[in-house]
Amino acid sequence: MKAYTIDLRQKIIDTYESEPISQRELAKRFRVAPSFVVKLLKQYRETGQLAPKSRPGRPRLLDAEQMQVVQDLVEAKNDITLEELCSELHQQFELTVSNAYLHGFGRSDVHFGSPFNMVA
Incomplete structure (x- = not known):
């Protein structure tokens, strides 16, 4: 799921600061989860920032150019x-990628013509 926009986050903060409204009512008004409102208000109080936090996880091995080459x-x-x-990736980019990685990559980003190509 994608993060909520900065605009929506700002509207929630502005409404909370300008009106005497509970966090649950705020969540209902903007059609978001109450837990999101709680976390957003806490983040805003502690850091003054509205931007979504970066998501944890390992960065992708292939950048946009390399993904386009595969495609x-x-x-x-x-x-x-x-x-x-x-x-081919090793020859062009000196990048070592496993069959398993490309297999997962194929399911999400590249559409192979035949499912038999996916066998590692």
């Missing part, structure tokens, strides 16, 4: 194997 390779050669994709 282009798959479109150019529909029956390309995962091993061939790994080899």
